[in-house]
Amino acid sequence: MSNHVYKKIELVGSSPNGIEDAVQNALSKAAETVRNMRWFEVVETRGYIENGKVAHWQVTIKVGFTVEDES
Amino acid sequence: MSNHVYKKIELVGSSPNGIEDAVQNALSKAAETVRNMRWFEVVETRGYIENGKVAHWQVTIKVGFTVEDES
Amino acid sequence: MSNHVYKKIELVGSSPNGIEDAVQNALSKAAETVRNMRWFEVVETRGYIENGKVAHWQVTIKVGFTVEDES
Amino acid sequence: MSNHVYKKIELVGSSPNGIEDAVQNALSKAAETVRNMRWFEVVETRGYIENGKVAHWQVTIKVGFTVEDES
Amino acid sequence: MSNHVYKKIELVGSSPNGIEDAVQNALSKAAETVRNMRWFEVVETRGYIENGKVAHWQVTIKVGFTVEDES
Amino acid sequence: MSNHVYKKIELVGSSPNGIEDAVQNALSKAAETVRNMRWFEVVETRGYIENGKVAHWQVTIKVGFTVEDES
Amino acid sequence: MSNHVYKKIELVGSSPNGIEDAVQNALSKAAETVRNMRWFEVVETRGYIENGKVAHWQVTIKVGFTVEDES
Amino acid sequence: MSNHVYKKIELVGSSPNGIEDAVQNALSKAAETVRNMRWFEVVETRGYIENGKVAHWQVTIKVGFTVEDES
Amino acid sequence: MSNHVYKKIELVGSSPNGIEDAVQNALSKAAETVRNMRWFEVVETRGYIENGKVAHWQVTIKVGFTVEDES
Amino acid sequence: MSNHVYKKIELVGSSPNGIEDAVQNALSKAAETVRNMRWFEVVETRGYIENGKVAHWQVTIKVGFTVEDES
Amino acid sequence: MSNHVYKKIELVGSSPNGIEDAVQNALSKAAETVRNMRWFEVVETRGYIENGKVAHWQVTIKVGFTVEDES
Amino acid sequence: MSNHVYKKIELVGSSPNGIEDAVQNALSKAAETVRNMRWFEVVETRGYIENGKVAHWQVTIKVGFTVEDES
Numbered sequence: 001m002s003n004h005v006y007k008k009i010e011l012v013g014s015s016p017n018g019i020e021d022a023v024q025n026a027l028s029k030a031a032e033t034v035r036n037m038r039w040f041e042v043v044e045t046r047g048y049i050e051n052g053k054v055a056h057w058q059v060t061i062k063v064g065f066t067v068e069d070e071s
Numbered sequence: 072m073s074n075h076v077y078k079k080i081e082l083v084g085s086s087p088n089g090i091e092d093a094v095q096n097a098l099s100k101a102a103e104t105v106r107n108m109r110w111f112e113v114v115e116t117r118g119y120i121e122n123g124k125v126a127h128w129q130v131t132i133k134v135g136f137t138v139e140d141e142s
Numbered sequence: 143m144s145n146h147v148y149k150k151i152e153l154v155g156s157s158p159n160g161i162e163d164a165v166q167n168a169l170s171k172a173a174e175t176v177r178n179m180r181w182f183e184v185v186e187t188r189g190y191i192e193n194g195k196v197a198h199w200q201v202t203i204k205v206g207f208t209v210e211d212e213s
Numbered sequence: 214m215s216n217h218v219y220k221k222i223e224l225v226g227s228s229p230n231g232i233e234d235a236v237q238n239a240l241s242k243a244a245e246t247v248r249n250m251r252w253f254e255v256v257e258t259r260g261y262i263e264n265g266k267v268a269h270w271q272v273t274i275k276v277g278f279t280v281e282d283e284s
Numbered sequence: 285m286s287n288h289v290y291k292k293i294e295l296v297g298s299s300p301n302g303i304e305d306a307v308q309n310a311l312s313k314a315a316e317t318v319r320n321m322r323w324f325e326v327v328e329t330r331g332y333i334e335n336g337k338v339a340h341w342q343v344t345i346k347v348g349f350t351v352e353d354e355s
Numbered sequence: 356m357s358n359h360v361y362k363k364i365e366l367v368g369s370s371p372n373g374i375e376d377a378v379q380n381a382l383s384k385a386a387e388t389v390r391n392m393r394w395f396e397v398v399e400t401r402g403y404i405e406n407g408k409v410a411h412w413q414v415t416i417k418v419g420f421t422v423e424d425e426s
Numbered sequence: 427m428s429n430h431v432y433k434k435i436e437l438v439g440s441s442p443n444g445i446e447d448a449v450q451n452a453l454s455k456a457a458e459t460v461r462n463m464r465w466f467e468v469v470e471t472r473g474y475i476e477n478g479k480v481a482h483w484q485v486t487i488k489v490g491f492t493v494e495d496e497s
Numbered sequence: 498m499s500n501h502v503y504k505k506i507e508l509v510g511s512s513p514n515g516i517e518d519a520v521q522n523a524l525s526k527a528a529e530t531v532r533n534m535r536w537f538e539v540v541e542t543r544g545y546i547e548n549g550k551v552a553h554w555q556v557t558i559k560v561g562f563t564v565e566d567e568s
Numbered sequence: 569m570s571n572h573v574y575k576k577i578e579l580v581g582s583s584p585n586g587i588e589d590a591v592q593n594a595l596s597k598a599a600e601t602v603r604n605m606r607w608f609e610v611v612e613t614r615g616y617i618e619n620g621k622v623a624h625w626q627v628t629i630k631v632g633f634t635v636e637d638e639s
Numbered sequence: 640m641s642n643h644v645y646k647k648i649e650l651v652g653s654s655p656n657g658i659e660d661a662v663q664n665a666l667s668k669a670a671e672t673v674r675n676m677r678w679f680e681v682v683e684t685r686g687y688i689e690n691g692k693v694a695h696w697q698v699t700i701k702v703g704f705t706v707e708d709e710s
Numbered sequence: 711m712s713n714h715v716y717k718k719i720e721l722v723g724s725s726p727n728g729i730e731d732a733v734q735n736a737l738s739k740a741a742e743t744v745r746n747m748r749w750f751e752v753v754e755t756r757g758y759i760e761n762g763k764v765a766h767w768q769v770t771i772k773v774g775f776t777v778e779d780e781s
Numbered sequence: 782m783s784n785h786v787y788k789k790i791e792l793v794g795s796s797p798n799g800i801e802d803a804v805q806n807a808l809s810k811a812a813e814t815v816r817n818m819r820w821f822e823v824v825e826t827r828g829y830i831e832n833g834k835v836a837h838w839q840v841t842i843k844v845g846f847t848v849e850d851e852s
Contacts, residue, residue, distance in 0.1 A: 020161065052101075052108060082362055150509065168573050206509065297431055374730065407747060409737065449828070453835065480608075
């Protein structure tokens with residue numbers, strides 16, 4: 001296990017509900033094509049404003065996943 | 072639209088409820104005097120503690136808004 | 143009051159529920175041994191993923207507390 | 214002169230032509246209301262893409278200007 | 285639109301002509317295989333020197349593009 | 356009190372005497388127009404040199420002040 | 427050569443032996459699917475501890491490789 | 498001597514007089530319980546404002562001290 | 569397991585042999601008094617020079633360990 | 640070639656024309672006394688303003704050059 | 711004047727008296743061999759401790775000076 | 782000794798063997814012309830890849846040395 005290699009990709013998830021939901025949305029979309037996702041790191045949190053209110057949150061994360069053996 | 076100029080101001084919002092609410096409180100107060108707010112970026116998240124519990128969250132954001140034409 | 147000295151310690155709290163809960167969990171554990179906690183600063187936000195979903199959030203904070211007089 | 218006080222504001226200028234033009238656009242707009250602008254610092258450079266080409270550049274700057282005496 | 289997920293990739297473009305051209309070269313190459321590129325952020329600007337002159341500029345950018353639905 | 360909103364502005368103060376005096380000079384000038392200043396953070400310290408000696412110190416600070424109610 | 431475009435990916439390699447070996451392990455795994463790797467940059471160095479000893483090193487790198495022509 | 502191990506702790510000292518005095522106040526308080534303090538690094542400088550004047554300086558430092566042998 | 573709380577401490581280890589050995593020396597000394605150390609992060613790498621050669625390496629790490637239950 | 644040693648120096652170049660010209664001006668001046676300059680990295684971009692227009696750009700770069708053998 | 715080229719060097723000055731004095735000591739020593747020093751930027755502030763007191767301050771600065779014409 | 786002034790220079794050393802060797806190579810080359818080198822700080826670690834293997838490591842360091850008296 002100490003020889004595992006991981007790859008990290010950078011994603012931006014959005015949600016009108018909040019930070020946690022924006023992260024989950026990014027992970028759900030990524031899970032359609034990426035297997036073995038293990039952890040994420042929040043890189044940036046921002047959002048768009050409409051009429052003085054938060055319209056949606058936009059959270060940038062890095063996601064680490066195990067690089068599988070080719071065989 | 073590609074010639075828009077934006078100004079960014081730095082605000083600190085507070086709330087006993089959480090990060091999202093602290094951001095919204097800052098935006099609501101700013102909306103009293105600033106028009107055309109477009110986006111925000113979370114710069115710092117901190118909070119005050121009372122009796123071992125989070126008393127209130129304090130979130131610093133930068134808010135970007137369109138600089139309107141003078142005429 | 144202007145001569146107070148504070149010490150800051152670094153903690154990592156976890157929670158399946160979200161960022162705010164992870165911070166509170168770290169503070170509750172620290173409150174068992176540390177008195178006079180005054181403020182915290184969020185240093186890093188990350189989490190672990192299971193089956194494409196956030197399994198638990200992991201938030202690193204610095205906590206400041208008053209260094210009490212020795213007498 | 215060694216007692217001057219300056220204020221710094223943060224602006225985002227845009228231009229389809231390039232970085233230098235985006236900065237100048239921000240300054241031209243600011244010059245409508247701010248006097249005594251002295252220097253700027255480039256904080257961030259980004260841009261929007263349409264059809265695989267840079268549609269417009271977007272440069273964030275801080276602008277320093279002399280705070281004038283009240284009398 | 286508030287539920288969009290974006291992926292960011294990191295590219296290095298080169299050009300003997302300048303920063304803007306190096307960025308466009310990176311985007312043009314990426315456009316051969318990546319659809320829906322939306323924005324870029326300049327991460328680093330450097331260059332190589334020959335005979336005391338800039339031989340070519342080398343600009344590192346992050347490019348954000350919409351992750352399309354799988355169906 | 357936990358719902359206060361603060362605004363932060365960035366100032367540069369100068370003084371031939373030292374860092375503390377440069378900060379106070381910035382605050383004194385700001386106090387002519389800004390009410391309810393609460394705290395400052397030192398962002399950058401630099402200075403100008405004449406004949407091998409520090410001619411004056413130049414300290415950049417961010418100043419936080421309470422945003423007052425509109426009524 | 428001055429018009430080359432490079433892509434950078436982020437990998438995490440592990441090894442019980444040390445930093446250099448962890449980097450080489452990440453490169454060896456990547457070489458199974460990526461051609462034309464040219465350089466790497468160490469982003470973060472960390473490790474896991476068992477019984478007071480380093481169990482394995484974990485090094486995050488960015489790897490740059492030439493984006494090949496599509497023909 | 499080349500095998501010494503040091504521990505670093507983070508402290509915040511305050512003083513109405515200035516930066517140097519705030520650092521010394523933090524060290525004096527720490528010296529009541531920590532032996533063998535060797536060096537400090539200034540991490541952050543800030544302060545509180547009353548009536549447009551610096552009420553007290555608040556300086557965050559890291560202090561390194563030799564970890565003594567257990568026997 | 570998702571509710572664990574960790575504390576992080578900052579240590580500086582030294583060794584004439586290299587970076588890995590300096591880290592292990594810091595961990596060995598810490599293991600005399602700290603239980604349940606789980607991971608470390610390298611914060612800074614430096615060293616002292618004698619006669620144009622590296623006399624000893626000095627590596628600053630943060631060490632995370634599980635905060636045990638009080639009962 | 641893998642044993643080359645490089646030295647990096649920090650320069651600030653100026654130009655009324657733009658960023659690329661400011662960098663080239665710094666290199667041209669350095670080329671009068673430094674041989675074997677190989678690459679540069681842009682560290683900071685700023686400029687001075689006169690009458691609401693960019694008077695000249697000022698770009699800080701680090702320049703790497705091969706340290707030649709003493710014989 | 712808009713075509714001036716500056717070089718920046720990094721110095722560490724020391725003083726038992728405080729930050730300002732440590733900076734001046736570095737400048738005084740540099741003035742023995744460097745002409746045309748124009749400005750400095752404080753990069754790092756630290757110090758050594760003896761018997762729980764600051765023994766001397768150690769301030770790292772970057773100093774910018776005009777590169778003179780070769781003729 | 783508390784009045785010493787140090788100068789810091791930035792070097793890049795290379796080695797096919799590893800990080801420690803790359804640092805020593807930079808110091809050995811510098812020792813040909815610089816006296817009184819006292820310490821170094823690792824600024825950046827990178828390397829070049831050939832055929833999926835590390836061809837050589839390239840480590841950027843800052844080296845501090847005592848500025849000697851002119852007499």
